[in-house]
Each structure stands twice: as structure tokens, then as C-alpha cells.
């Protein structure tokens with residue numbers, strides 16, 4: 001889909017469909033809707049009077065223009081109450097409208113800058129949100145489907161601004177939306193791919209392709225190098241897989257310094273069977289997505305490299321499968337992590353924290369000044385927050401506040417979860433320094449306390465995305481399957497840090 005910004009008049013735009021809006025509570029069409037209504041001889045006003053158009057959020061009405069306008073259709077999108085408008089509603093509205101039009105085999109669409117000037121939203125904010133909504137909402141993962149889809153393809157989306165002086169800034173805003181949405185869709189692709197198509201090697205190759213294309217550095221450490229670094233926890237998980245593990249390190253340099261201003265660490269389990277502590281068969285296929293954290297940090301880095309903020313970023317993904325086998329780690333085994341700490345394995349299914357322990361240690365060895373880790377870590381977090389919010393854990397409130405703000409801007413919810421000292425008790429082992437599970441209670445917090453041991457005194461935020469990485473049905477601009485959370489949060493955070 002080509003996305004354009006032009007100056008002009010929506011009433012003179014010749015496309016298959018133009019999108020205008022109506023707010024809940026208004027008695028007659030307003031702004032651009034009023035202009036089109038006049039050309040249509042009062043159809044929109046009449047539909048409002050009869051109650052067919054109420055302006056409720058996500059209400060969509062199609063009016064065929066029958067030659068009264070250059071465009072074949074006018075879509076009136078309900079945006080809810082004016083005072084309650086948000087960027088996330090604009091994203092969702094654009095996504096829903098796009099999918100409706102695609103089902104009707106509409107190929108060219110034009111839209112006004114919905115919401116510009118309302119509830120603190122600028123025309124630039126609108127351009128970015130509409131671009132994101134369209135690209136994210138029209139995403140479909142059809143890589144392995146050979147039959148034709150039952151919907152068409154929108155070839156172009158034209159955003160029409162009446163303000164000639166704004167075209168350059170609107171284009172910049174739209175382009176930023178395109179970069180972050182495409183990065184999100186890239187993460188979605190990686191998560192949606194089955195594990196036989198997204199092995200650790202495939203992840204490393206994808207990262208290498210992005211590095212080459214967008215100009216950042218990549219180092220992939222192979223098993224021998226990982227052994228030399230003493231990453232016994234990561235290697236323990238990787239032991240029974242026939243797929244070689246890959247320790248992927250990306251570096252984006254946006255300023256002249258060797259400092260690593262921030263490290264993004266992502267869980268990269270390309271398939272989590274549970275290992276010897278085998279998971280039940282039902283639903284196990286979902287565990288192809290257990291590398292969603294890793295995909296998000298790789299995709300975010302590719303967007304950051306395109307947006308070029310003045311900041312240095314490192315992304316780290318310890319990628320492996322977690323499988324059972326004659327060579328697999330077993331409950332009761334003790335592993336030695338890169339940090340020197342010994343870990344008693346209680347469940348081989350608590351593998352994410354093992355791989356992250358060594359990834360965090362690596363980021364610390366490289367002197368990262370602050371660390372964000374992203375992981376599909378615990379079923380407990382999903383039980384607590386569902387698919388609505390990611391769990392957030394931290395040892396540094398100041399950094400956490402910035403992460404939450406970046407999430408708000410992205411429309412990606414992060415809920416603060418407790419890190420009480422008492423949870424540490426549950427991770428105490430009698431045979432090693434720590435054990436890898438903390439029992440049935442507060443599973444998300446005990447997992448976070450495990451990671452905290454390895455983050456040490458580096459300012460650190462852990463995002464548990466076990467609930468939010470995949471949706472079982474579409475929701476606004478998120479489609480069924482991988483969401484690409486929290487790519488846009490990470491990009492916003494890095495851009496905000498670079499501004500300081």
C-alpha cells in the first residue's frame with residue numbers, strides 16, 4: 001500500500017472511497033463531512049437525523065455517491081465523543097475502515113486528517129496515527145496459505161490536508177508512522193512464523209538482513225563462543241535442540257561514543273516445548289511465539305536505525321529452542337550462569353529466565369547504562385492481566401515511568417507489578433545460589449525477582465508480554481495472532497531518551 005500526503009480538497013478527490021467522520025452527540029455533519037453532505041444533497045444529515053449515523057466509535061457507514069462527487073463512496077466513520085478522542089481510537093478507526101473497504105475490493109482510498117485540532121491532537125499526530133492504523137490493521141499473515149484471500153488489496157491511501165504549509169511536516173509524521181508500523185509487522189511476521197521456519201538461525205539471518213539493509217552492526221555468537229563466555233544457563237536450555245543456538249547482538253550507534261546508552265534484551269525461544277518438564281499437548285503450537293520479545297527488540301532496532309536518534313542502542317537475543325531429549329537438562333540439575341551464580345533447575349519449562357540471565361549478564365559486561373528486557377515469560381502474568389496489558393517490573397522507578405509514558409503514546413498498555421522483597425524467598429535453593437521457579441504463588445513476580453538478581457544495580461525494566469504478544473481474535477488495529485507488542489513502545493522510549 002502506498003501512503004501519500006497531498007494538499008487539496010477532499011470533495012474534489014477522485015478515489016474509490018473517501019473517509020470523513022462524525023462525532024457522537026453532534027446533531028448535524030461538521031467540517032469536511034458537512035462539505036460532502038452538501039454535494040450529496042443532505043444524505044449524511046438525513047442519516048444522522050434518522051439515527052443511522054450516531055457517531056459511535058467504530059461505526060462505519062458507506063454512502064454511494066452516484067456521480068454526485070468524484071469519489072465513488074463516502075465513508076462516515078464514527079469517532080465517539082469529541083472530548084474522548086485519542087490517537088489509539090484514530091488508529092483503530094482507520095484499521096476498521098480499511099478492513100471493511102478491503103472486503104469490498106476497494107483499491108484507492110482518501111481520508112481527511114481525522115481529529116486534527118481536537119483533544120490536543122495535531123494534524124501531524126493524526127497523520128502518524130492514521131498511517132499506523134492502516135498498516136497495522138491491514139496486516140495479514142498468509143505466508144503459508146496458497147489459496148487466494150477473500151478480500152482485495154488497498155493499493156493507495158491518500159491523506160488530504162487543506163493546509164499547503166503543512167505538507168512537509170505531515171509527510172515526515174506519516175513516514176515515522178510507516179517505519180514503526182512496518183517494524184511492528186516485521187515482529188508479527190517473526191512471531192507468526194512456525195518454529196520450523198523461524199529457527200534461531202533464521203532469527204539471526206533476519207537480523208543480519210536488517211542490519212545490512214538499515215545500517216547497524218550485528219554479531220552472532222556461536223555455541224563455542226557462548227561456551228567461552230561461560231553462559232551455562234543459556235547453553236543448558238539449548239542442550240537438547242538439534243538447532244544451533246545463536247546469541248544475537250545488534251548495535252546501533254547514533255552518537256560518537258562507545259557508551260551503550262540502553263540495551264534491549266529479548267527472550268528468543270523459537271519453540272518452547274517445556275523440555276523434560278514437558279508442556280501439555282493442547283495449545284503447545286502457540287509456543288512457536290515464545291521468541292516474541294526477541295522479535296520485538298530486533299524489529300525495534302531496525303526502526304531506530306531508520307529514525308536515527310542520537311543515542312547508542314544494543315539489542316541482545318539469546319535464541320534457542322527448548323526441547324526434551326537424551327541430552328536435555330533435567331529437574332534437579334545445577335547450571336552455572338555467566339555471572340558466576342549457580343542455578344538449580346526445578347522446572348525445565350522455566351527456561352526463559354535462564355536464557356535471559358545470561359543475556360542480561362552480557363549486556364552488563366558491555367556496560368549498558370540501562371536495560372529493558374522483553375519476554376513471554378510467565379503464564380501467571382497472562383492470567384493476571386489477560387491480553388490487555390503487559391506486566392511491568394523494575395528496580396528503578398524513574399526509568400519505569402519513561403517506559404510507561406512511551407507505552408501510553410503507543411497505545412500499548414503496561415501495568416506495574418510488585419517486586420516485594422518477600423518474593424525472593426520463594427527462589428531460594430538449598431543446593432545452589434538460586435532456583436529457577438518460585439512455586440505456584442505470584443509466578444510473574446518471582447520470575448521478575450529471578451531476573452532482578454542478574455540485572456543487579458543497573459537500572460532495569462522487565463516487560464512480561466506472555467499475555468499481550470498474541471491475540472486470539474482481532475481488536476482494532478491488532479489482528480488475530482501476533483501483535484508486535486511492544487515494538488512501538490521501545491521505539492518511543494529510545495526516541496524520548498535521545499531527546500534529553
Ligand code: BES
Pocket residue numbers: 272290347349350351352376377378379380382436437438443466467
Ligand atoms: N513461555 C512460557 C510462558 C508463556 C505461557 C508464554 C503462556 C505465553 C503463553 C514460559 O517459558 C513458561 O513455560 N513459564 C512457566 C513457568 C513455570 C514453570 C514456573 C509458566 O508460566 O507456567
Ligand code: MN
Pocket residue numbers: 272274348349350351352
Ligand atoms: Mn517454558
Ligand code: ZN
Pocket residue numbers: 269272290349351352376377
Ligand atoms: Zn517459554
